[in-house]
Amino acid sequence: MFVPGLGRGYLIIREREVIRESKLSLEKQTWGVNVVRECVEQIKDGMLGAGYICDDRTATILYLAEALQKPLLVEGPAGVGKTGIAQAFSRMKAVPLVRLQCYEGLDESKALYEWNYKRQLLHIQAVANRQADTHQVEQEIFSEQYLLRRPLLQAISSPTPTVLLIDEIDKVDFEFEAMLLELLSEFQMTIPEMGTIKASNIPYVFLTSNATRELSEALKRRCLYLYLDYPGIALEEQILRLKVPGISELLAEKVAAVAHRIRQVELKKPPSIAESIDWASALLQLGLDDLDADTTLETLNVFIKHREDMEKLERTIRSRQDLSFQTPPVTGYR
């Protein structure tokens, strides 16, 4: 087992200390059961109001992230609502969402700040004829008005609290990730020409990742972790009824059940929740109220995006006519 930086003996001693520090309060803890439960319920209701259904665990983790003021790292397959959770959270809190979409080659100048050097150049040109004091010019061109605020700086320097969503963090280079560390643990950022900017309101930070590469230990340590998986049938049914207005109970139930079953077939890209929502709306558009093998086959291309997957599913459905269009035996999930 490797723990960076520390010898093992020291580690244990340090840990005892840390634990002892919190010991007193832990044992004296007086939280009523209801206080926490209320908070969690509140979050659940709030998120529901914002159009996002979360289960108990997700709500608890959201509560903890808020209480500990820690960033939340959300992982999971594509299309299970990783980004959606941040968006819903910002709607719930009624604060603006600042989104940083990560991509290959994203660097400081696009994520943090950049000097508007075109304006700076023009300014220099303008004062060049007037024999100005160089020191003063320097101060002028490195002032706030020549600073282009990129999402991260925006989130930190905002006078009101914000939700900062760093989407697909696994797409950025390792170096960029290291740069994020100061921001995520201290909620401050250093601009060499201006000094350190500290957040007046600590933003709620969400990071999402598709696990295309391993994130550094340092980053993971600073975050709380939430793994979002495909939902169980009951939860998916709720989601469908929330997201597809006008859907009948029967249809929602069947779509959820069939989608759940399809995910158990080994596919290249199992249908996500986003896709089952699309599928349900498509069925609704077609005026269908019930689901059977034939309609499934006809509308398969709405939620299966690979030819091989399609062929495989067609075979499965034809061979086993029962792809549980009746209510399926509920197997364990979550």
Next chain:
Amino acid sequence: MSFLQVLQDFFEDLRREGVPVTPSQAADCCRALLLVDWTMEDYFYTSLYTTLVKEYGHQAAFKSVYRRHFQPGSRGEMSRQERPGAPDRVRRPIENTSTYAGDALPVHGMQSLRGGLSQGRRNPLDQPFSLASLDDVRKMETLFPVIAKRLAARMIKKNRKNDRCAIDYRSTMRQSMSTGGVLLNVVTFQKKKEKPVIVALCDISGSVMTFSCFALALLASMQRFFRQLRTFAFIEEVDEITHLLRAGDPLTLRTSVLKNARRVMGARGYTNYGATFKGFIERYGNILSHKTSVLIFGDARNNWFNDETWALEEIKKKAKKVYWFNPEPEISWSSGDSRMLEYIRHCHKYFSCPSLSELERAIGQL
């Protein structure tokens, strides 16, 4: 035994199972417990989970350790949900410490200790290919897509790394004329990318079965990113299998290759590296050029056949680079019928990759 001691034992056990728990994570965990009503098991579990587990691969280990520590009686996974809000097991360490310390802990402690010693690191990615049971292979398989994706991401990154080039002064000056001589835009040269040509040779004999499964699967997933990747399989003879590789289940992939490329078996069906290299240079020698990188996957166990090192030397001369990936640890390279030490003289670089994570690292280094 106090509750905090129990927690600490739990951390220790997690570490033994390969889930890294740093002191700051331990502190976070305590702070999180302070914030919730931890006598409710749901809250207790969630707080531990969100502060200690930071990777999908660690979830299973965490669950099993958790079950061992805090749900001693339960067997099935569902038991936590069947007893919603039944905190008695969690509370037990405090209220009834003597029983817990007296019977439950030593047994569990011993179990985990023994498990820790015999199986070492539990992470399936670090599981040596040679010792993997079918069960382990299944575990590796489930994590394999993650590795393939990660490698792919790195390959793409590598290809793009050198996008930034030297400044093209001429164009920069020319552009600045429209802004009155002020250099607003800096123009750089565009670099022409060299497309890598890769030839992979993969031993698919029984002795390296697990390794070859994953090597083939990796090659299959790499085919999407390299237009010019040709894969050859060999046991006694060599044959092209590029068209047979589809991204998919590693185990079935190897079986289907064996079924569809009968030719590789040769007359006797024993691995013969010498004949392979010789056959390759004779039949496919013309596809090698100064742009080609040759990747060889195999254990170099030649069954005492002729080495034919000259053939590998010939390959090395014709190709740009020759890399060898060997599933055996370096100490055993000189033992038995392994001819690795002879062959590495004719390779530019060689890697020992006894486990999946090391294979990933080795390929990532290219």
